[in-house]
Each structure stands twice: as structure tokens, then as C-alpha cells.
Amino acid sequence: MKxxxxxxxxxxxxxxxxxxxxxxxxxNSGDFSDSDxxxxxxxxxxxxxxxxxxxxxxLHLNSSCVKIDYKGEKKYIHVYLEIWENGEVKEKMGNFxxxxxxxxxxxxxxxxxxxxxxxDGKISKTTLLTTSLSKKTGFCSSSKYIKRYPSDYAFxxxxxxxxxTTSDDExxxxxxxxxIDNSVNSYHQEDTIEATAKKANWALVAKILFKDTID
Numbered sequence: 001m002k003x004x005x006x007x008x009x010x011x012x013x014x015x016x017x018x019x020x021x022x023x024x025x026x027x028n029s030g031d032f033s034d035s036d037x038x039x040x041x042x043x044x045x046x047x048x049x050x051x052x053x054x055x056x057x058x059l060h061l062n063s064s065c066v067k068i069d070y071k072g073e074k075k076y077i078h079v080y081l082e083i084w085e086n087g088e089v090k091e092k093m094g095n096f097x098x099x100x101x102x103x104x105x106x107x108x109x110x111x112x113x114x115x116x117x118x119x120d121g122k123i124s125k126t127t128l129l130t131t132s133l134s135k136k137t138g139f140c141s142s143s144k145y146i147k148r149y150p151s152d153y154a155f156x157x158x159x160x161x162x163x164x165t166t167s168d169d170e171x172x173x174x175x176x177x178x179x180i181d182n183s184v185n186s187y188h189q190e191d192t193i194e195a196t197a198k199k200a201n202w203a204l205v206a207k208i209l210f211k212d213t214i215d
Contacts, residue, residue, distance in 0.1 A: 044066060099214075113128070114128040156187050171207045177203065
């Protein structure tokens with residue numbers, strides 16, 4: 001009888017140890033998965049959907065638009081612009097910042113360059129640059145006049161072939177508008193926006209940065 005009781009006690013102890021070990025494994029697994037929550041995903045979008053695509057040539061716009069999905073801990077998304085000439089950054093512009101909703105952003109960044117047609121029918125040497133950051137609850141935007149690239153240059157936006165995901169630790173180049181002098185150069189999209197801008201005769205690059213502060 002004593003032998004049977006001893007065997008039952010041993011079996012019960014092993015069952016308790018097994019259950020305790022399994023529970024610890026589940027907790028550790030949950031803690032590990034939480035470490036990969038912060039991420040930024042950029043994908044190609046369009047300023048004009050299929051319903052109003054036919055309006056694009058009538059508006060004299062050169063544009064690009066990207067989808068931004070962010071989940072992390074930062075409070076603000078900042079937008080910065082750079083103008084490149086012959087492979088070098090010539091001007092940097094801090095554009096604006098937008099408060100995130102619970103450290104989440106699900107929206108789009110779009111940029112357009114609008115040609116100004118003069119009375120004589122020629123294109124002005126200045127262009128209207130508009131930047132817009134939009135989400136379901138609204139948008140913020142800014143506009144300013146900048147020097148236009150030469151009118152005989154060919155224009156091409158940088159186009160993402162597939163979405164990419166990165167961290168929120170540093171500036172991220174998300175839009176590139178390139179202009180090429182076809183008489184001495186040809187357009188070829190490189191692996192990154194910066195690499196493409198370095199080979200273009202003129203480029204406008206938009207970058208985003210997630211921060212805890214508005215300044």
C-alpha cells in the first residue's frame with residue numbers, strides 16, 4: 001500500500017512540474033513577440049485614382065504619392081524636403097510635423113509640382129510645390145514657389161515595385177521626383193531614392209522622421 005501511494009505522489013509531482021514549465025514557455029513567447037511591434041511600411045500609391053486619372057494631364061502636375069503605415073512609440077511624424085542638382089543636395093527645407101493618433105499613422109504623403117503657364121504660353125521658371133500629409137481624420141499641407149527645373153528636362157517619379165519595411169530610428173526617404181537632361185543623360189531607377197537622385201540632373205526628395213517632439 002505504501003508503495004502505491006509513493007508511485008501516485010511521484011506521478012502527481014511530475015504532472016505539476018510539466019504544467020509549470022509549459023506555462024513559463026507561453027509567457028516567454030508572448031514577451032518576445034512584443035519586441036517587434038515598431039515598424040514603418042512604405043508602399044506606392046497615386047495622387048489620382050482610376051476614376052479621376054483622366055484629369056491629371058489637364059492640371060499640369062508632376063506628382064508622386066506613397067502610403068505610410070506606422071506603429072510604434074513616437075508622437076509626431078515630420079516631413080523634410082531636399083532639392084538636388086547634378087547629384088548633390090543644394091537646399092534643405094523643413095516642411096511640417098503632424099501629431100500621431102496613439103503613435104499610429106495610417107495615411108499618405110503626396111507631393112506635386114504645378115507648372116505655371118505664362119501669358120505667352122511659355123512655362124514659368126518657378127513652379128508651385130505642394131506637400132500634403134493625409135489620413136482618414138483629415139490632412140495638413142503646405143505650398144511654396146520654388147525654382148523649376150529646365151522645361152526641356154524629362155520628368156520621372158521614383159516608383160516602388162513593392163512595399164518595404166524599416167525602423168523609425170532615422171530619416172526615411174519616401175518620395176523622389178527626378179528630372180533628366182536627355183541630351184547628356186538618361187534615366188535609370190536605382191535601388192534607392194538617393195542613389196537615383198545622385199544620377200539625375202535635378203531631383204526633389206521627400207523624407208519623413210518620427211520623433212517624440214514637434215520641433
